[in-house]
Amino acid sequence: MAFKNLLSSRDRNSNDLRSEEEELFRRCSIDSYLATGLRFLESARRPPLEDYILRRNNLAKALVAEGVDAFVVEPGYTFSYYANITQSEWEPWEPEERPFVMIIRPETLPDGKIVANTSFLVPHFEETRARLLNMPFREDLHTVTYEEHWNFYTTLYQSEIWGDTLSPIIMVDEELRDFIQRGLASNGFTVVGLAGEVEVVRQVKTEREIGILKAVNTGTAEAIRAMRSCLYQDVRERVVAEVLDDTMRAAGLEPFFNIVEFGKSAALPHGGYDGTRKLKPGMFVLIDVGAHLYGYSSDICRTFFPPFTPNPPPSTTHNMTEQLDVWQLVLDAQTAAVKAMVAKGTAAAVDIAARDVIEAAGYGDYFTHRLGHSIGIKAHESPYLNKGNFGAVLRPGMVFTAEPGVYVLDKFGVRHEDVLVVRENGDAENISGGFAKSPWDP
Structure with missing residues (x-):
């Protein structure tokens, strides 16, 4: 059931409405998540x-x-x-x-x-x-x-x-x-x-480790998608963070960090504001979140519009054209990084592949951090994907994040983050449930 329909039959005063809105949002998110069947958990087995x-x-x-x-x-x-x-x-x-x-x-x-x-x-x-x-x-x-x-x-x-x-x-x-x-x-x-x-x-991860990483990262991405379908206008960042944590717990995942940023808040890659910004139409929502399953970590980031932002958006919406262009640019950079994430390649080459795409579009100064890192029982593990790390050679079974971003101060920020495993041949394998498809389908 769409969230807006959950409220339509009641008439409440503003104080009661706010608390009930938040509870209905939480219930909607959890129910939407459970409705997926949680099939992603099937790949996870506790190490013997x-x-x-x-x-x-x-x-x-x-x-x-x-x-x-x-x-x-x-x-x-x-x-x-x-x-x-x-x-x-x-x-x-x-x-x-x-x-x-x-x-x-x-x-x-x-x-x-x-x-x-x-x-x-x-x-x-x-x-x-x-x-x-x-x-x-x-x-x-x-x-x-x-x-x-x-x-x-x-x-x-x-x-x-x-x-x-x-x-x-x-x-x-x-x-x-x-x-x-x-x-x-x-x-x-x-x-x-x-x-x-x-x-x-x-x-270098074993197939059992990869199975756990696949479950926890796909489960984290699915939780973001479930929560997004229930977003409503004027919800605050901190409320979204709390609801997303509760949503992941419904599948047995244990959240350990959660960055939720609306609009210009997302120009700071790792946050810094107080979580009180309200969600308005035309604002990007940037969520970077991690959880644990059997001791293994997820680390997923999605940037998207809330469901009440029309698709296509009104041409008069402030900054909308640039936001859409940058969203696609960052996805193109991520695609380039995935192509470079091959056995015997270097960690530096993966970062540079993404960075070249962003620099060619004129946003090089706005990609302010490394491309990614390895991930396992710790969210940030070596080797690290930065443009100077030519010494680290990729091997089959290594698992990395690919998380390019563009951050325009006082305007908006975009980051896409997925988790991938290097294979013996061909492209790296996405083990986080697939890449984002559009700002309305993250």
Whole structure:
């Protein structure tokens, strides 16, 4: 049922109307979303134990390729990628002054196979708590424990896990805090930063990961479309953000950021206004939103007209011609980027392909950010698609956003963002439910 029809049979005072409008808007959006059947969820399956074992074994092989003795990480996104750290019923295990780190070392079996050998440096009084995290290991956890008055790093250095290695070379994750890196480096370890094949392990997604990313990103795009069909005149940006979040939750997605901008607000790519601007006919709506499913992220942006803006629009509408031209220009730039998103291409080439289209139209100064980024359990992952990143070579299974934009200060902004996976041959595959078709069909 169209939103306007939900209100037509009632006569209310203005205060009651406003609150009921918002509730009816929320119900309309959720119902429209559920009416899709949520088929996009069918591609998502929670990673099993075997997937985490494979990830750690792939990491072990990469460590050997880089000539590194171990990889060290503390709780965060990377820790979750390799060990699915969960603790939903207790206080979350956040990084604190007592280091809790995972150490993954390569081990060569008699048949030549390289596998991961994993240990955890943990305070002695927290050892049982660490074992109760239900991390995905077949074997019992191996821990190196320390008392609080000990030197944590010497304790790790003197443990038996290093064998005869005198100065272990350890690669530290980018999320490992500086004081731990310095502590390791000053107590016998040679510390190197994340790089090479070790970094690539997380960058190349498996088909199971791609299935989850497809579900959460398609589901996010569908939520935007469902919500759009229920928009009404004078609704405020903050209300749209709240309703969109509730809509995504109806499918089991968990929103974690939401940028909603009307009209000239959208000239600031990541917002900055207070969310009180009211929606009027002829205004572009720019929405950039992300949610999680099984720990994986979506990141979708759409720019569109509300359903009460006529198609075609009145010729007298302010700025309408330029808005329509720029909307198509940004879509053309995105198309060019997708064509350049091929295996063995560079991250820079993808950005430049889109940037050339926008610059040729005279709007180069208004495309003010990089083209995109990789995406996985973290919304922004490496490699990054910017015009200077010639060192990053695309591989099949890498997943990226393509999000060109044009932002005309004090007038309007346009951004289209989809999520794509690099394939062995041909164009990158859209895994966010298809590209926008028009300002009235995002």
